[in-house]
Amino acid sequence: xxxxxxxxxxxxxxxxxxxxxAAEYWQQTLLRYQALDDWQGQGQARLGLAQAQHKLGxxxxxxxxxxxxxxxxxxxxxxxxxxxxxxxxxSLPDVGVAAMYLAESERLCAKPCALQWAQHNLAAKIAxxxxxxxxxxxxxxxxxxxxxxxxxAEIAHAHRLQALALLRQQQAGAALPHIQAALELDRVLAxxxxxxxxxRLQLEIATVLRDEALQQESRQRLQSVCQAxxxxxxxxx
Numbered sequence: 001x002x003x004x005x006x007x008x009x010x011x012x013x014x015x016x017x018x019x020x021x022a023a024e025y026w027q028q029t030l031l032r033y034q035a036l037d038d039w040q041g042q043g044q045a046r047l048g049l050a051q052a053q054h055k056l057g058x059x060x061x062x063x064x065x066x067x068x069x070x071x072x073x074x075x076x077x078x079x080x081x082x083x084x085x086x087x088x089x090x091s092l093p094d095v096g097v098a099a100m101y102l103a104e105s106e107r108l109c110a111k112p113c114a115l116q117w118a119q120h121n122l123a124a125k126i127a128x129x130x131x132x133x134x135x136x137x138x139x140x141x142x143x144x145x146x147x148x149x150x151x152x153a154e155i156a157h158a159h160r161l162q163a164l165a166l167l168r169q170q171q172a173g174a175a176l177p178h179i180q181a182a183l184e185l186d187r188v189l190a191x192x193x194x195x196x197x198x199x200r201l202q203l204e205i206a207t208v209l210r211d212e213a214l215q216q217e218s219r220q221r222l223q224s225v226c227q228a229x230x231x232x233x234x235x236x237x
Contacts, residue, residue, distance in 0.1 A: 003029060003032035003033055003036065003038075006029040007029045007041075007044075009021075009025045010025035010029055010045075010048055011048070013025055013052075014052060017192065017229075019052045019055050019056050020052075020056070022048070023049060023053060026045050026048045026052060027049060029045040030042060030045035030049060039074040039076070043069055043076065043080075044079070046066060046068070046083070047066070047069075047086065049065050050062040050063075050066045050086055053065060054086070054089070059090055062086075062090055063087060063090055066083045066086055066087050066090075067087075069083035070083060070084065077108045077109070077110065078110070080108050081104075081108035081113075081115055082105070082115060084102070084105035084108065085101070085105040085118060085119060085122065088100075088102040088105065089122060092125060092126070093129045095126050095129045095130055098126055098129075099126055102119060102123060102126065117143060117147050117151045117154035120140075120143045120154075120158075121139075121143065121154055121161065123139050124140050124165075127139065128161065128165070131168075133165045133169050134169070136162075136165035137162060137166065137169070140159075140161040140162040140165065143155070143158040144158050144159065144162065152188065152189060153185075153189055153191075155185060156185035156186050156189065156194065157182075157194075159179065159181045160179065160194075160197060160198060160201065162175075162178045163178035163179040163182065163201055164201060166178065167204065167208065172205050172208040172209050176202075176205050179198055179205060180202070182194075183198045183199070183202065186198055192225055192228065196222065196225055196226065196229075196231065199218050199221050202214070203215060203218035203219060203222065206218055
């Protein structure tokens with residue numbers, strides 16, 4: 001009962017963007033799963049704890065939380081694949097290290113792989129870090145053409161990446177529908193951090209298009225979300 005209680009509280013805290021509480025609850029959950037010799041539970045707790053630490057900007061701490069998962073087969077391939085994926089995300093913008101972790105995540109994940117859409121988006125982000133915009137557009141376009149509708153978060157992410165790739169290739173008009181599709185999904189998903197990314201990109205697109213009405217709307221919406229989550233609308237969170 002105690003481990004289920006702390007696990008539930010950790011998940012709820014993450015959903016509420018209460019990262020400090022989430023990290024505390026995940027730490028409690030990890031110790032309780034260890035006491036029960038539950039390796040699957042320990043793995044889930046480490047993944048959740050590292051996610052909270054990553055969002056808090058504690059990159060080295062998050063890496064230290066994940067690394068015990070990599071070689072220990074008792075955690076299982078699915079948990080280890082997720083750990084490699086999270087380490088790849090943390091490693092950016094070091095594209096070499098990120099690509100190494102991503103390749104191992106893909107190797108470990110059984111087919112069909114539940115992580116494949118997140119893996120595709122990360123591959124696109126790695127390409128974006130290399131400024132390889134045609135590859136970003138290709139990877140995100142393939143995801144949008146093949147991902148099931150249930151993968152709303154990854155579809156939203158792919159729309160954002162596609163919009164960015166098109167904008168960087170001087171195709172602002174084609175980019176606009178993609179960022180608007182991302183916004184529609186991210187409102188439903190209720191993710192303020194993603195909405196901020198969307199509105200910043202929409203503002204950039206509107207500026208290139210010289211659409212003053214859309215620029216004004218984007219700024220107003222960006223400032224409103226930022227006021228709620230206490231961020232600077234002019235800079236990434």
